[in-house]
Amino acid sequence: MNERDDIIATQGITIHMGPQHPSTHGVLHLVLDLQGEKIVRAEPDIGYLHRGTEKIAENLLYHQFVPYTDRLDYMCAMSNNLAYVQAVEKLLGIEITERAKHIRVIAAELSRIAGHLMAIGAWALDLGAMSILLYAVREREIVLDIFEMLCGARMTLSYLRVGGVRYDFTDGCKEACEKMLEILPGRISEYERILLGNRVWVDRNRGVGVISAEEAINLGLSGPALRASGVKWDIRKDEPYLIYDRFDFDVPVGTNGDCFDRYVIRIEEIKQSMRIIRQALRDLPEGPFNVDMPELVPPPKPDVYNNMENLIHHFKYVSHGFKVPKGEVYSSIEAPKGELGVYIVSDGSEKPYRLKLRVPSFHNLQTVRHMSKGMYLADVVAIISSLDPVFGECDK
């Protein structure tokens, strides 16, 4: 395979890439065994950003943990919020309102767009096409502006709550979304013109980091990277949650399983997300955006101070939280990076007995070893970028 292995015999060396390397997406530390410029073995060394999120959850009330999920995949915090509150709701066995479902779909897809834009921007930057980063971040800003209007934060959103959402989706937000849907398609075709016309960028991705469908499944790859290998697996389609089964959208699938396919899938997914948002905005019903259960969602403020019963609910919720029935539950969503699952064991109290996060970045990262075997050192950068790991999430 390696064309001149027999002629040139160099001494193998081991180098450390990261954790403070500009193109390792944060704090990834790779130990690379090299033979010349070829990779013999690539070993990711993780844990530099470990904060013990799962353990923290055991000491917090169920509703208090939501802000911590923002800090997992901070590029698309809404998806993490969704995965967590959905798991708690499943354990509680409650059904949220129609309006809340629509709002959640819109919010989750917005965060998918924001996440993919950042992924593509950072990826292009790593491979030397810096202007794309500036353009992608500019478009991401539009999405973050919508988030700011919606929930008062740009990255650490904490927007979803058990039982619904924290603030209503106003008409202003709706207009901003429509504006975004107008602007984005043109901008994305600009990226495509720049990147697909850039021979260096295309050559550094095409045929690089190939992983077969079978291998990808065995290693637990998920998300756009799995679909690039030709496996049509999207939780939104295959195990629909919220109301994804009502919307008309396609799941893009690649053929080669290389970095270039992973790029194409991400671009296509942004377009599909826009389709979903458009439909959800069209169907957005009026009505309450929280469940009518005062023990889960305390009554609105003006009612609290004048009504004894509401005041009691309010105090109870704030100081003791709510009890969750005994049992265990696993619930997963299709986050921008792959399958994000939350597993909760409840002992019937107000705090989780154990919480386990199945984070896509962690599982995806283990494929680096297989993808980079026999590749050049410079290809490793493309491979990491194409997997788009985020270390807030990977290291938990």
Place this chain on the structure above:
Amino acid sequence: MNGRTKGFNLLELIKKVVFTDFVKGLSITLGYNVSRSITQRYPDEEKWIPYRRWRGLHYLNRDAEGRELCVACELCSKACPTQCITVVPMEDDSGRGIADRVAKVWKVDLVRCLYCGYCEDACPTRAVRLGREYETACTDLASTVRRREELLVPQALAENIEGGVLVKSRLVRTPEGIKVEPDLRRHKKRSL
């Protein structure tokens, strides 16, 4: 190998030499070069005024008669996931607060704060709110803990201003530090 194109092709070579591939991309980049800049000139000339729901620096409210709304019920510190609010209650019937119970100490440690807004949601009297102040950078750890006295000052931005705009601003240097002074009368939408 690796599916990369191999072999000799004159046309390909010419393309490579004169960078025809880049021309398309460059035309976009050059187009932006001559179009109007969208860069925010913060803090010298412009400042972003956040939307109304913005969760920034905390502040404590007073009622219309100037009495403190906080009744030192400690719900905010209970609700806080990081336990960064400290409330010490005391009796005071001199009319400082709306009730006989007022806060002797009310402080928040901004380094621990997640800006989640749960304290604001928890407060039954709407005493604590997260305001639209976001310039919290400082050089000493001591000023990251904000106390009641500092938090009771009225907000520079009135509640009814919608926000989401850029306003003209001026960077002021004083011996105490630097400050950005916004001029709320001249605002514009962010160009996208």
